[in-house]
Amino acid sequence: MSEVDENYLWDPSAASTSTVAIYEERLACLRGPTAAPELRLPPRDVEAQRAVAVNEGASRWAWVAALVLAAAAAFAWWLSADDATEPAIARADEAGDPAPNAALAGWQVERIEGDADCRSAQEAAADRSVDMGEVETGADASARLTRGRSLVEVHADSRLRFEAAGLSLDRGRIWAELVAAEMNTAPLTLRIGEATLQTRNAQLVAWFAPDPGEGEGAGFEVLRGELSFVEGETKRVVPAGEICRAPRLPAPVDSLGPFVCEAPTR
């Protein structure tokens, strides 16, 4: 490309070149109207206005808030170092023995290692029909749950909810072998963000980082079997060997893009 081309590309007021001008001329019909259409701005949401106030106040109070938080964190650390407090409902002991038979939508806690909480509404309410709960693991912790021939391992820093409709990965990473009990029973369901996976027999790894700055977004890899994948209006079968990822779109507006599946090149 000539220097004249480059200068004109950078500055349209410079001496024009036929090369660049030809493309400009062809694309001129796509240019927007000189007078921009009127923008009819509706009243701003009340919550958004509140956010302005929070933002304005945030800088003023940031130092005070930081000091208060630091003091609270130091106090919490002092308490935990002095006397390990019991979690609200269930927790593995230091020897890593299983938690008391926490029933989570029919799932049984087989083993917990490290600092993990299993919250089961059944235990609290003593009502065996209640069918939701969750497992939340801390750093370096893990939990293993079974139901029939199905098995789920919840990795560190993760939260998995157990509901009547299926499993829901709120955060972190799991390994799962999901096997439907009978051919005439409903397939097993796992939700990851906006996506829903269903299978009668598959082994998979799934991960989800819902918060900005926490990781690579969401995804899953089918290790064995196959599953059906639904996200919005997209529905497809994902066979063993495929990896599907929903990457985090770049800052400053953080959100997850759509899942894209691919067979790894080996």
Add this chain to the structure above:
Amino acid sequence: MAEFDEAAIVRAARAGERTAFERLYARYRPAVRAVVLAHAPWSEVEDLTQDVFMSAWHKLPQLRTPAKFGGWLMQCARNRCVDHHRRNRPRGPMPERGAPMPPRAEVREVLEAIGSLSASYRETLLMRLVEGMSGPEIAARTGLTPRSVRVNLHRGFKQLRAKLEPEADTAASPHRQRGGNT
């Protein structure tokens, strides 16, 4: 308009002043339109561009740094296009470019060639060739450095010519540049 003034206008718009937001709209509309054209069907560009500004009006209070308004707005535009594809694709993978295209064959040809370039080249070239923005204007609106804009324009235009005028590409390097700066 000085950078300082623009930050003040963004702060005013963030606080709910409509006139200030309308000034930003007039100033940023061509750049947003080009980003939308780079990611969405031609026939939807006007509606999506309006949507981006409506959405930005509501979300602006979440922007903490007024100086980053340009980059933030461009990302809003890209996200809006992703949403559009997610809601409208029937099934299967997202098409690289949307349909329908403009009627004239020669325009279609150039637009399709631009559509095959990487997103950063696509956006920068459309700002320059369609909206007539200069390099410094593109840098100011997008938050990119002037050097990145210059590189995107240079490499993007070179690749565009190589696609449409293969015979004019004799001087091109065998190692094609891909990617670009966003």
